[in-house]
Amino acid sequence: MNIQMVDLKGQYKKIQEEVDQAVLEVIRSAAFINGPTVKSFQANLEQYLGAKHVIPCANGTDALQIAFMALGLKPGDEVIVPAFTYVATAEVIALLRLKPIMVDVDPDTFNITADIIEAAVTPNTKAVVPVNLFGQSCDMEPIMEVAKQHNLYVVEDNAQAIGADYTFSDGHSQKTGTIGHIGCTSFYPSKNLGAYGDGGAIYTNDDDLASMLRMMANHGQNKRYYHAHVGVNSRLDSIQAAILDIKLRHLDAYAETRRAAAAHYDQAFANMEQLVVPVRQHNSTHVFHQYTLKVKDGRRDELQAYLKEKGLPSMIYYPVPLYEQEAYKGLSDRQVDSLPVTDQLCKDVISLAMHSELNQEQLEHITETVKSFWK
Numbered sequence: 129m130n131i132q133m134v135d136l137k138g139q140y141k142k143i144q145e146e147v148d149q150a151v152l153e154v155i156r157s158a159a160f161i162n163g164p165t166v167k168s169f170q171a172n173l174e175q176y177l178g179a180k181h182v183i184p185c186a187n188g189t190d191a192l193q194i195a196f197m198a199l200g201l202k203p204g205d206e207v208i209v210p211a212f213t214y215v216a217t218a219e220v221i222a223l224l225r226l227k228p229i230m231v232d233v234d235p236d237t238f239n240i241t242a243d244i245i246e247a248a249v250t251p252n253t254k255a256v257v258p259v260n261l262f263g264q265s266c267d268m269e270p271i272m273e274v275a276k277q278h279n280l281y282v283v284e285d286n287a288q289a290i291g292a293d294y295t296f297s298d299g300h301s302q303k304t305g306t307i308g309h310i311g312c313t314s315f316y317p318s319k320n321l322g323a324y325g326d327g328g329a330i331y332t333n334d335d336d337l338a339s340m341l342r343m344m345a346n347h348g349q350n351k352r353y354y355h356a357h358v359g360v361n362s363r364l365d366s367i368q369a370a371i372l373d374i375k376l377r378h379l380d381a382y383a384e385t386r387r388a389a390a391a392h393y394d395q396a397f398a399n400m401e402q403l404v405v406p407v408r409q410h411n412s413t414h415v416f417h418q419y420t421l422k423v424k425d426g427r428r429d430e431l432q433a434y435l436k437e438k439g440l441p442s443m444i445y446y447p448v449p450l451y452e453q454e455a456y457k458g459l460s461d462r463q464v465d466s467l468p469v470t471d472q473l474c475k476d477v478i479s480l481a482m483h484s485e486l487n488q489e490q491l492e493h494i495t496e497t498v499k500s501f502w503k
């Protein structure tokens with residue numbers, strides 16, 4: 129049985145005709161940059177997210193960098209980030225000579241919380257990056273309250289959770305990434321809304337921030353050949369936009385099949401005391417960018433080797449805490465020596481195959497193989 133972490137070919141086959149036609153149309157039109165497909169995708173994504181402004185860009189890392197450029201922070205300003213995330217989250221902060229302040233995460237949801245943020249705030253703290261890790265929202269309502277109290281910008285790293293909904297205590301829901309001042313996402317092929325190459329987007333409901341973000345992504349230009357700021361060149365190309373526009377229509381259905389796969393895993397592992405299945409944030413839906421288990425008794429690496437031997441894929445997101453990465457050691461004068469939850473997660477977590485094309489037979493084979501490790 130051929131099982132992959134992500135099955136992009138299988139997903140493509142189901143929309144092949146539509147995608148091929150759309151790509152061919154872009155090529156024939158030769159509107160490769162800022163063509164009508166970019167505008168159409170932008171408008172459709174705004175509508176899907178309920179966001180006032182979507183600014184497409186070249187990738188998720190650029191989205192984060194442009195977000196921080198638009199906020200106009202000064203070198204040395206502190207930005208709170210989780211130590212349990214993909215490197216891009218902290219990388220752009222360091223690149224801009226801001227100070228990434230790495231904090232621990234909640235052991236159940238793997239996300240940062242309002243309490244963790246509050247404990248790390250100093251008079252130099254200017255922003256915080258809640259990363260909606262593995263496909264569910266951080267608990268944003270208390271995070272927005274703490275941010276308001278301390279005058280912090282909130283930049284959501286929504287690269288893994290596009291399409292998830294967060295529900296506030298008054299009962300209204302919003303899409304992840306549209307709750308903070310700025311949201312950033314990635315269309316890297318294996319993300320939930322994946323392009324056939326690189327892509328990213330920034331979202332905001334703030335008109336002033338939107339025009340700053342647009343300027344920063346386009347050479348700091350406010351009028352053609354007039355540059356008000358030092359910006360970057362970061363664009364989503366028309367071919368990727370055409371593909372994303374088609375895939376956006378399937379995003380909720382993709383999330384539904386991911387959730388069904390997660391439910392199958394949950395049920396199969398429910399009575400396994402050696403494993404902890406993903407804990408759901410109570411006021412967020414989960415779009416399962418990853419299905420991530422915690423393995424008890426320090427046997428994670430053994431389990432992974434066993435699965436590999438049986439021909440099953442698995443991944444470790446993430447094996448090393450950010451603060452232990454060579455490039456990030458000593459970067460901050462508030463260097464941490466240990467973040468107990470992050471340290472433990474890096475030793476215990478394992479992600480199983482998760483995509484929109486997993487069938488019942490494959491899921492059963494995966495769960496039976498995982499369980500047989502302890503037999």
Ligand SMILES: *Cc1c(COP(=O)(O)O)cnc(C)c1O
Binds near residue numbers: 259285314328
């Ligand atoms: C994928 C990802 C990014 C970066 O996206 P790219 O498009 O690869 O630049 C940033 N943050 C998180 C949490 C991600 O998963």
